[in-house]
Amino acid sequence: MSTTVVRLAAAGDAPGSGVFSVAAATTSAPALALDGICLSFGGIRALRDISFDVAPGEIRAIIGPNGAGKSSLVNVISGLYRADAGTVQIAGQAFARMPASRLAKIGVARTFQNLALFPGLTAAQNIASGLAFRRRSGLLAQVLGLSAARSESAREDEEVREIAAFLGIGGVLDRLVSTLPYGVQKQVDLARALVAEPNLLMLDEPMAGLTVTEKAEMAAHIRAVRDRTGLAIILIEHDIGVVMELSDRIAVLDHGVKIADGTPVEIRRDPEVIRAYLGAEAA
Numbered sequence: 001m002s003t004t005v006v007r008l009a010a011a012g013d014a015p016g017s018g019v020f021s022v023a024a025a026t027t028s029a030p031a032l033a034l035d036g037i038c039l040s041f042g043g044i045r046a047l048r049d050i051s052f053d054v055a056p057g058e059i060r061a062i063i064g065p066n067g068a069g070k071s072s073l074v075n076v077i078s079g080l081y082r083a084d085a086g087t088v089q090i091a092g093q094a095f096a097r098m099p100a101s102r103l104a105k106i107g108v109a110r111t112f113q114n115l116a117l118f119p120g121l122t123a124a125q126n127i128a129s130g131l132a133f134r135r136r137s138g139l140l141a142q143v144l145g146l147s148a149a150r151s152e153s154a155r156e157d158e159e160v161r162e163i164a165a166f167l168g169i170g171g172v173l174d175r176l177v178s179t180l181p182y183g184v185q186k187q188v189d190l191a192r193a194l195v196a197e198p199n200l201l202m203l204d205e206p207m208a209g210l211t212v213t214e215k216a217e218m219a220a221h222i223r224a225v226r227d228r229t230g231l232a233i234i235l236i237e238h239d240i241g242v243v244m245e246l247s248d249r250i251a252v253l254d255h256g257v258k259i260a261d262g263t264p265v266e267i268r269r270d271p272e273v274i275r276a277y278l279g280a281e282a283a
């Protein structure tokens with residue numbers, strides 16, 4: 001697969017001055033393709049024959065009522081669960097179950113519904129933890145402080161600062177993350193995922209727990225990241241207003257079955273979706 005490096009500069013920077021970069025796929029292969037995914041827990045059929053794809057540069061939402069199978073699907077894509085049947089392809093590479101460390105290497109990053117930040121570390125240290133899987137100089141060199149590791153470390157510090165500035169959290173980098181407002185912690189979580197330079201980013205309920213203002217900021221950041229990098233984004237989100245506004249396409253799950261798939265306009269009008277999920281007032 002060929003890739004190009006797309007520079008992501010902080011807002012207001014001169015063109016090309018950004019150091020933070022994302023390898024955006026230039027191939028026509030989907031960023032993600034699922035084909036016939038099935039998953040059961042004992043007698044519960046959590047996913048039934050799910051096929052689904054995400055194009056490079058697309059914001060693709062997965063919605064559905066509680067228990068529909070959204071988390072199960074994300075866990076299959078993340079390699080936490082192995083599907084009983086079906087195939088997963090990421091940027092053209094097929095796998096049944098991939099360890100998280102390898103997934104990061106082929107360009108998959110995610111944020112978590114319940115933030116998985118390190119409370120005893122600063123915002124900068126938390127963001128930098130996203131770099132762990134893409135270090136180029138070896139651990140020994142880092143421990144010994146050899147020059148390649150030193151210059152890599154300086155470059156990484158700069159990348160952390162750039163992505164933080166881009167997300168508007170440059171002023172809190174030295175603060176312990178546990179002392180920051182929840183909305184800012186969510187931005188730190190997003191920055192940590194982005195600094196790993198993914199091709200595919202999975203956002204698990206990025207709006208949960210945010211105020212109306214914070215939601216608007218988060219939505220603007222998600223859109224800006226996609227527009228500047230061409231990153232493919234999977235959005236799991238219960239806030240339907242945000243989903244309709246941000247997504248290019250939406251897949252709707254209900255009881256483990258994909259009942260609809262289309263643009264926000266198509267989904268809003270789909271009688272099956274209205275019945276199962278959106279409620280009569282959305283019609």
Ligand SMILES: Nc1ncnc2c1ncn2[C@@H]1O[C@H](COP(=O)(O)OP(=O)(O)OP(=O)(O)O)[C@@H](O)[C@H]1O
Nearest residue numbers: 041044045046064065066067068069070071072073
């Ligand atoms: N580890 C598990 N063990 C047993 N059953 C599970 C497990 N994980 C999910 N399930 C079941 O699989 C089905 C799908 O659950 P899942 O959590 O994927 O839905 P969801 O759409 O993410 O729901 P929510 O919006 O509430 O997070 C449910 O019936 C759930 O009870």
